[in-house]
Amino acid sequence: xxxxxxxxxxxxxxxxxxxxxxxxxxxxxxxxxxxxxxxxxxxxxxxxxxxxxxxxxxxxxxxxxxxxxxxxxxxxxxxxxxxxxxxxxxxxxxxxxxxxxxxxxxxxxxxxxxxxxxxxxxxxxxxxxxxxxxxxxxxxxxxxxxxxxxxxxxxxxxxxxxxxxxxxxxxxxxxxxxx
Numbered sequence: 001x002x003x004x005x006x007x008x009x010x011x012x013x014x015x016x017x018x019x020x021x022x023x024x025x026x027x028x029x030x031x032x033x034x035x036x037x038x039x040x041x042x043x044x045x046x047x048x049x050x051x052x053x054x055x056x057x058x059x060x061x062x063x064x065x066x067x068x069x070x071x072x073x074x075x076x077x078x079x080x081x082x083x084x085x086x087x088x089x090x091x092x093x094x095x096x097x098x099x100x101x102x103x104x105x106x107x108x109x110x111x112x113x114x115x116x117x118x119x120x121x122x123x124x125x126x127x128x129x130x131x132x133x134x135x136x137x138x139x140x141x142x143x144x145x146x147x148x149x150x151x152x153x154x155x156x157x158x159x160x161x162x163x164x165x166x167x168x169x170x171x172x173x174x175x176x177x178x179x
Contacts, residue, residue, distance in 0.1 A: 002056030
């Protein structure tokens with residue numbers, strides 16, 4: 001599990017000071033989604049909090065090669081713009097959906113998998129690269145995400161569910177849930 005709270009004003013300041021911040025932290029799809037919102041900075045802050053919460057759940061912080069863009073917040077209603085959603089049985093124990101017309105290929109180390117719950121409209125987490133690799137090593141089968149914001153802050157809570165236990169380092173452990 002990971003949780004993070006972010007001051008919207010701090011994210012707004014970072015975005016207004018540096019376009020590089022946007023490009024380093026958010027995917028083009030996240031930027032497009034946030035820019036379409038009336039209160040775009042609250043949306044950016046919520047996504048930033050979600051990325052930090054996932055890093056906490058992965059027990060990495062900003063270490064172990066996990067990059068910001070390897071953790072993406074998407075929405076089921078938004079995803080339809082990138083291609084039809086087709087349910088797949090399972091790839092390496094993950095429920096997956098087709099992404100941009102290409103099925104996940106487990107022979108490619110950077111293959112993209114969409115790990116999701118099936119509730120339409122809820123925010124979901126898409127992991128790629130090292131973030132995906134670590135989640136697989138931890139036995140993560142589902143990722144649950146909740147986002148919220150007030151006038152001043154955005155918060156994200158992430159829960160990993162799976163059937164393995166893996167202790168990472170001395171201070172972080174994941175207790176597997178038998179499904």
